[in-house]
Structure formats: structure tokens, C-alpha cells
Amino acid sequence: MSRVVVVGGGAAGMMAAVICARNGHSVTLFEKNEKLGKKLYITGKGRCNLTNACGLEELFGSVVTNPRFLYSAFHSFTNEDTITFFESIGLKLKVERGQRVFPASDRSSDVISALERELKRQQVKVQLNTKVLELVTKEGCISGVRISGGSADADAVILATGGLSYPTTGSTGDGYLFARQFGHTVTSLFPSLVSIRLDSPYPAQLEGLSLKNIKLRAVVDQIVCEKEIDGTSKQKKKQKTPVLGRALYENFGELVFTSRGISGPLALSASSYIAKELASCAVSIHIDLKPALSKEQLDARILRDFDEIRNKRYKNALEHLLPQKLIPVIISLSGISPDKQVNLISREERKHLAALLKDVSMPVESLGGYEEAVVTKGGIAVKEVNPSTMESKLVPGLYFAGEVLDVDALTGGFNLQIAWSSGHLAANGILRGEKNDGGDKILN
Numbered sequence: 001m002s003r004v005v006v007v008g009g010g011a012a013g014m015m016a017a018v019i020c021a022r023n024g025h026s027v028t029l030f031e032k033n034e035k036l037g038k039k040l041y042i043t044g045k046g047r048c049n050l051t052n053a054c055g056l057e058e059l060f061g062s063v064v065t066n067p068r069f070l071y072s073a074f075h076s077f078t079n080e081d082t083i084t085f086f087e088s089i090g091l092k093l094k095v096e097r098g099q100r101v102f103p104a105s106d107r108s109s110d111v112i113s114a115l116e117r118e119l120k121r122q123q124v125k126v127q128l129n130t131k132v133l134e135l136v137t138k139e140g141c142i143s144g145v146r147i148s149g150g151s152a153d154a155d156a157v158i159l160a161t162g163g164l165s166y167p168t169t170g171s172t173g174d175g176y177l178f179a180r181q182f183g184h185t186v187t188s189l190f191p192s193l194v195s196i197r198l199d200s201p202y203p204a205q206l207e208g209l210s211l212k213n214i215k216l217r218a219v220v221d222q223i224v225c226e227k228e229i230d231g232t233s234k235q236k237k238k239q240k241t242p243v244l245g246r247a248l249y250e251n252f253g254e255l256v257f258t259s260r261g262i263s264g265p266l267a268l269s270a271s272s273y274i275a276k277e278l279a280s281c282a283v284s285i286h287i288d289l290k291p292a293l294s295k296e297q298l299d300a301r302i303l304r305d306f307d308e309i310r311n312k313r314y315k316n317a318l319e320h321l322l323p324q325k326l327i328p329v330i331i332s333l334s335g336i337s338p339d340k341q342v343n344l345i346s347r348e349e350r351k352h353l354a355a356l357l358k359d360v361s362m363p364v365e366s367l368g369g370y371e372e373a374v375v376t377k378g379g380i381a382v383k384e385v386n387p388s389t390m391e392s393k394l395v396p397g398l399y400f401a402g403e404v405l406d407v408d409a410l411t412g413g414f415n416l417q418i419a420w421s422s423g424h425l426a427a428n429g430i431l432r433g434e435k436n437d438g439g440d441k442i443l444n
Contacts, residue, residue, distance in 0.1 A: 001026055004430060005145050005154040007132045008175070009036040011416055012402025012423035013160035014115045019427035020158070021122035028152055029124055030145070032131040036119075037112035038169040039162065043374075043416065048108030051082045051420065052413035053099040062414040064192075064272045066407050069382040070418065073390070077424040079417050086111070089118045100413050135159075135178050135398070142397030156397045156430045158390075160423060163376025163403040164189060171370075175404035176379070182395045185381035187406045190275035191373035193415075195263040198285060199365040202329045206257035209325045215288035216266040218249040218274050221363070222282035248283065249273040252291060261365070268374065269410045271367050275377050278364065287360040289322070299354040306350070310343040317342045321357075330356065375415050379406040389429025390422055399426040 002025045006017045009031030017029045040048060052059065059079055060067045083093060083101060091114040092104035103110045119126055127147075134146040135157060144153040161175030176186045248270075255264040262285065274283050290298050302321070309317055315338035318327045331338050334353050336345060370376070384393050385400055392398040401423040409415050 002155040002430060003153060004028070004156050004158065004427075005030065005152055006158045006160060007145065007178075008160035008162060008402075008404075009033070009126070009128075010160060010162050010402065011037070011040050011419035012162075012426075013158070014119065015420050015423035016158045016160055016399075016401050016427045017124045017126075018115070018118050018122055019424050020430060021119075021124050023427060023431045025430065027122075027124045028154075029119070029126045030130045030132050030147060030152075031126065031128050032174075033170045034129055036116060036126065036128070037108075039166050039171060040112055040416075041108050042166065042169070043108060044102065046108050047102050047106045048111045049100045049102055049411075049413040049416070050086065050093075050111055051079045051101045051417045053079060053083065053095050053101055059414065059417065062412065063407065063409045063418070065377065066382050069385075069387050069405075070407060070421065072388045073418070073421040073425045076428070077421045079413075081424075082417060082420045085420075086114060089114045098412055132174070132178075135182070137182075137395065140396070142395060154397075156399060158399040158401055158423075158426050158430075159404055160401040160419075160426075161404050163379060164370045165191060165373035165376050165403070167370055171376075171403075175400075179380045179400075179404070182392070182398070184384050184392065184394060187378040187381055188276070188279075189376055189378040191367055191370045192272045192275050192377035192408055193268045193374035193411055194271045194368035194372050195258055196261045196267045196271055196274075196285065196367060197365045198261040198362040200362040202333075202362065203257050203261050204259050205329055206325055207259045208257065209323060210254065210256045210264065211287070211289070211323070211326075212254045213252065213291070214255065214266075215250070215252050215291035216255060216270060217247045217286040217288075218270045218364070219284050219286055220246050220248060220277060220281050221284050248277060255287075265411060272377065272408065272410060274364065275367060278367065283364040284361050285364060289326075289357045289360060295351075295354050295358055298357060299351055302350055302354055306342040306345065310341070312342055314338055314340045314342055314345065330360075333360065374411065375408050376403055377408050379404055382406050386429070388425075389432055390426035391429050399429055401426040 004020045004025045004027045006013045006029040009029055017027050021027045093101055094104045095101055131148050132145045136144045136146055142157050144151055159175050162171040164173050165171055180186055253266045255262045255266040277283055305320060314336055315331055334356055336349050380400055386393055390399045390401055402419040407418055409418060
């Protein structure tokens with residue numbers, strides 16, 4: 001039986017602690033907050049979208065950074081296994097639009113309570129309000145941790161400290177500091193799955209407007225500079241030069257305008273793909289308001305509408321085509337006088353309007369900060385971590401799980417699935433690493 005210390009009481013840490021204990025280890029979980037799962041509590045607007053019931057191909061396709069690294073993690077503990085696990089510890093679940101899985105109660109606190117009960121049942125020693133100050137090694141191997149007021153010996157340590165997102169929940173980058181101390185590379189860090197701030201006066205006019213069934217593209221407009229990205233204090237590498245005009249992200253769905261830009265599912269997903277590029281490129285957002293129609297079909301639709309209201313002014317002629325709040329903005333962007341009668345609008349003006357509705361573009365100014373980021377992009381370089389066990393390739397006995405690693409995914413429960421799967425694999429990785437007679441059994 002090994003002595004295992006888990007650092008961090010979030011999703012990945014709690015899963016790792018449970019599985020370690022089920023595997024027969026003596027487990028201590030240290031959490032610097034006053035309670036477990038603080039970030040988990042606020043996910044999914046307090047409802048906790050804990051995974052996605054999609055197929056494995058879609059699961060891998062939803063991982064933005066280093067999906068291949070997660071091959072063993074996802075295959076050894078799938079999203080179906082996650083559902084089975086939570087149901088087995090007494091949590092009732094439901095599946096909603098987009099295959100998103102929630103607790104049937106719509107309360108994230110029930111997810112945390114179920115995990116707490118299982119930690120107690122498996123006799124995991126949970127120490128709250130306890131900050132790990134240092135990882136301790138002996139002869140190059142992990143031997144324990146130093147905490148405020150003492151220390152704890154360990155044969156293995158699982159680092160599940162999260163990233164930098166939602167710092168009020170305790171995500172302050174402690175794990176990156178620990179990893180760097182032992183020579184690990186921490187890639188450049190960015191807030192991800194955040195709102196997008198646009199360099200335009202129009203979002204303020206459209207604040208609160210939700211658009212559904214539209215198409216959004218994020219496009220590289222200009223190379224500002226070839227910026228060097230700091231990998232570690234010892235290494236630097238040049239960022240790859242993106243292709244001008246290339247779409248970094250493109251998808252259909254829903255977005256909502258904020259006072260400074262856009263948010264909602266499409267914007268959050270787009271932010272995940274443009275975060276790194278903004279360091280060296282000018283990026284713009286392009287919105288197709290009528291993706292189901294070609295420019296020619298849309299022009300014909302506008303012509304029919306205008307024919308039916310020939311004597312109306314232009315400013316009163318778009319109500320069947322656009323939400324009321326959007327009309328003044330489109331009128332302004334079209335360059336057509338709002339008081340012009342529609343029967344006097346030229347063919348060229350009408351075609352320009354159709355083209356505009358197919359491509360409303362605004363430059364990206366910046367992304368929202370860590371205080372609103374769902375996840376951190378970047379982290380401990382996966383090339384220095386064994387993907388079959390989550391063990392450090394540099395320090396025997398040190399394991400990683402969750403957001404502290406350089407892996408991230410889109411919204412929809414995928415980032416939490418990374419946490420569950422990597423935490424599960426790290427726990428079983430400890431068991432695989434033990435020298436035994438083959439009598440141990442890897443548990444779910």
C-alpha cells in the first residue's frame with residue numbers, strides 16, 4: 001500500500017483521490033480552500049455540466065489542445081464511464097441539448113456532495129484550509145510535501161491544482177510553480193472560453209441581443225509581429241506564422257452581444273482558438289446573419305420584401321429580416337440613407353446589403369480575463385508527461401491531472417471530462433508503477 005498525497009480538491013483531485021483509495025492506497029487530499037470543489041460549484045452557471053454523452057470521436061474532436069495526449073485517458077475512462085461512476089455513487093443525471101450531462105437536480109452542489117460522500121466512504125483523509133508550500137524529493141524521487149505547519153510523507157503525489165481561471169476559487173497557478181521548480185516546461189498561459197472584446201462601437205448598441213442559428217468565423221487579418229513565446233526560462237521558440245485570411249474558427253450556433261463585444265457559446269469556443277494568435281496577429285470576427293441562404297438567394301429575398309413595401313422608408317423596411325435592435329446598426333453599416341424609399345434603392349445598394357448580412361465583421365480588441373475564463377489555455381508541457389500514466393518523465397512519483405496540464409477543450413462538459421479521465425488515469429498510473437506480484441486490480 002502506497003502513501004499518496006493529492007494536491008487540490010477540484011474535479012481531477014477528488015476523482016484521483018477516490019480511485020487511489022479504491023486501489024488500496026492510503027490517501028491524503030490537501031485543499032487550500034475552506035471546502036472542496038469551489039470551481040466545480042460555479043460551473044455550468046451553478047448546474048455543473050459534468051460531461052458530454054457524445055461518441056468518442058466527437059469527444060476527441062472537442063479537445064482543442066493536445067487531443068492525442070489524452071488517448072489513454074479517454075479510452076481508459078470514457079464519458080460513459082463518467083456517467084456510470086456518478087450514478088454508482090448515488091447521483092441522478094440527465095442529458096440535455098447538445099448531449100450535455102447535468103445532475104437531475106440542476107444543482108452542482110449535489111455533484112460535490114456525491115464526491116465528498118465517496119471520499120469519506122473510501123477513507124480519504126481530507127485536509128481543508130491547508131496550503132501545500134513545497135513538493136519534497138529524496139534522491140530525485142517524490143518523498144512528500146511541505147504544508148503550512150508541517151509536512152506529509154508520500155510515495156506519490158498527484159498535482160491537481162487547476163490553472164489560473166476563476167482565481168477567486170483558489171486557482172492561482174501554484175501547480176505551475178511546483179512543476180517549474182523540478183524543470184518542467186510550462187507553456188504560455190492564456191484565459192480561454194471567455195468573452196471576446198471587439199474594437200467597434202456597435203456591441204454597446206446591441207448589448208443583450210441574442211442571435212441564434214448564425215455562423216461565426218474568426219479570421220487572421222494581419223501579422224502584427226513574430227513574437228517569441230516563452231516556453232521556460234531556458235527555452236524560447238518562435239510562434240508559427242499564421243496564414244493571412246485563414247479562418248481560425250468557424251461554426252454555427254448562438255451568441256449574445258455584451259457592452260464590449262460578444263459572448264455565448266460561439267464566442268467562447270472561438271476564444272479558445274484565437275487566444276494564442278492574438279499575441280502576434282490582428283484577428284477579426286465575421287458574422288453571417290443568414291447562413292442558410294446564399295448571397296443570391298438573400299438578394300432575391302430582400303428584393304421580394306422591398307417590392308411588397310415599395311413606398312416605405314429604408315429604416316422601416318427590415319423588420320421582417322432582422323431583430324429590431326440590429327436594424328439601426330445594419331442601416332449604418334450599409335451606408336444607405338435611413339430615409340430613402342426602398343423603391344429608390346439601387347441594385348448595387350441592395351446587393352451590398354445582402355453581402356453585409358452575410359458578413360458583418362468587427363476587429364477583435366482582446367479577450368476577457370482570467371476572472372471570467374472557464375479554463376486556462378496552456379500549462380505543463382505534455383511531452384514531459386507519460387500519457388499512459390500521467391507521471392512526470394522528469395520526477396518519479398510525481399503525477400499530474402486536470403487543468404494544470406497543457407490540454408483544453410470546448411464548452412459542453414469536455415473540460416470536466418478531461419479532469420475526470422486524467423485524474424482516474426493518474427490514480428491507476430500509481431498502481432501500474434508499483435512493483436507487485438500482479439495481485440492488485442485496477443478499479444473503476
